[in-house]
Amino acid sequence: MVDDVSGDSSGEGARPGTVLSGAVPIRLFVTGGTFDKEYDELHGTLDFRETHLPQMLEMARSRLHVTIRPLMMVDSLEMTDSDRALIARECRDAEEQHIVITHGTDKMVVTAEVLAEGAAEKTIVLTGAMIPIAFGSSDGLFNLGGALTAVQLLPPGVYIAMNGRVFDWDDVCKNRATGVFEALR
Amino acid sequence: MVDDVSGDSSGEGARPGTVLSGAVPIRLFVTGGTFDKEYDELHGTLDFRETHLPQMLEMARSRLHVTIRPLMMVDSLEMTDSDRALIARECRDAEEQHIVITHGTDKMVVTAEVLAEGAAEKTIVLTGAMIPIAFGSSDGLFNLGGALTAVQLLPPGVYIAMNGRVFDWDDVCKNRATGVFEALR
Amino acid sequence: MVDDVSGDSSGEGARPGTVLSGAVPIRLFVTGGTFDKEYDELHGTLDFRETHLPQMLEMARSRLHVTIRPLMMVDSLEMTDSDRALIARECRDAEEQHIVITHGTDKMVVTAEVLAEGAAEKTIVLTGAMIPIAFGSSDGLFNLGGALTAVQLLPPGVYIAMNGRVFDWDDVCKNRATGVFEALR
């Protein structure tokens, strides 16, 4: 389940004196969420199968050094404390300093809080989708582009990238009535 | 042709002490490029009609304060010096400090150079697409997410956001053989 | 909720001596089913809103004389005897001799049986979809093309058009394990 989708930029040197860092290795953890939901045509229900992240990076013509690792495939409403402990441990143990996590939107803020307690030296950006990638007209590809850009440009910390915006982990909530992420302050 | 696609966050105050700036107004200039190409079914050719940017921001569930202004609808191979002078003037005259420009990929770097001469106090990010938005499997939504995120997070300057990466205007070229944007240094 | 999506062929006369009948008026009854299911992004569930049939006929560049009338928007597992009585009555009362019905696949055969009891002088074709039209990669447009063609070419009777095939109402069942419609004989 671990795919290295890294590109061809291995020969590039460091780029001192700039905030840009396209050649930096990025770890992409998949946890499920609406992002990866699919329609089960035999039962008429929504479920999870394989993650769509590799195909999405291909469609995006991404040339980032991204290593994808699915950790779980769950709706965030069903994510447990031990799931979150696993995600935090994987963030700590990853070789990469820059981490993107795809996550269900309903409890994304809860996971961000857990990660903020223990992984402060890394730049971690959580993102998700309101519409499954497998369906028409998903916001997922837009959000993924935003999250992968934010993780390259932001200092260490835990952030949420949704609705085109980037939020500090402690300054965001999901408005359940509208489905939109909003700043608290 | 000018649509205000700004969101609902008018009540948000400034957010001092953070690099994040979701409430900042963004100007989005449309110049055409593959992004907005469509299939003309009567002639079997590719052409331009309306820009797809408003629908893309809607699909993205964007809550940014984005004002879209189409300046022209051309393939960048056909963009003239006077077109570029117009784009530069519009960037200078815009009230917004943060500007994203959709642009054909072939000559995106040329336009970035022109803009870098005259608009240095603003943050300007150019982006584009290898596959038209109107077709299946475009990279455009991913690139737009990256460009809109980069324009919020980067200091003044002119940048290109493509392939998941963000480049300084003077450190990038398009590899014509692969279609990929690469750093020079 | 009643849209006349008929085309521009009003001036065409009858075409004696051929089985073809493109100018014949067709009634299209919508009853829901997977065809018209959508993803509710606030609740993460599947539901019904407006029917997609008018947009489908537009995408299809249909020039048939089709009048669409939604009768209900239900999963066929929840269709009642009185729903079926309503459909049968509408088929009898319709001015058109040629009728297509979009229907959930699980109980399509049950409704076909009810219709076969009372509407034998008309040509009625039921069809549906395994994947919602609103999602990527639906079979719905293919099935609609098949059903609208079958209803023009077949003699009076009740038929089911699925999986590229056309079945007599009393010679078909849905294989629940595979999701495929099969002949009994």
Place this chain on the structure above:
Amino acid sequence: MVDDVSGDSSGEGARPGTVLSGAVPIRLFVTGGTFDKEYDELHGTLDFRETHLPQMLEMARSRLHVTIRPLMMVDSLEMTDSDRALIARECRDAEEQHIVITHGTDKMVVTAEVLAEGAAEKTIVLTGAMIPIAFGSSDGLFNLGGALTAVQLLPPGVYIAMNGRVFDWDDVCKNRATGVFEALR
């Protein structure tokens, strides 16, 4: 380039006494046309690569006995007399009595005339698309559903299935101003 996309209904017996014939073997000849055009992202042009027909039949959940054979991949405006002679010969030589041909729309009627001269004992249906399958919102899947249904239900002859209608080969033309196929009589 020859794929057997036939389904799993090999055990089905003949179905005497009905016009329906789902178990009949069908030959599907691919000649190119808008159907199979793709966007060449390096050159910004439209071209042909592999045919999309196998994926379309998969998306359609087709259970027909279809054998696909690409004969050429050309715009019908560039189809030559020898191309048409090849298509006619392949129709004659095919084991199947039921043949569907995907074809560019501009000269579809010309090819139908050539086929009508020499293959009258078989049922041959030509179809095409106004929008490439690879792009969003194509009419191709609808037309394919119509053509595959028509070829099962019609007596020997040469037909064109477009815009939801089925035309005799000698009673149809494409209206170049509207892109719509119309009856002559």
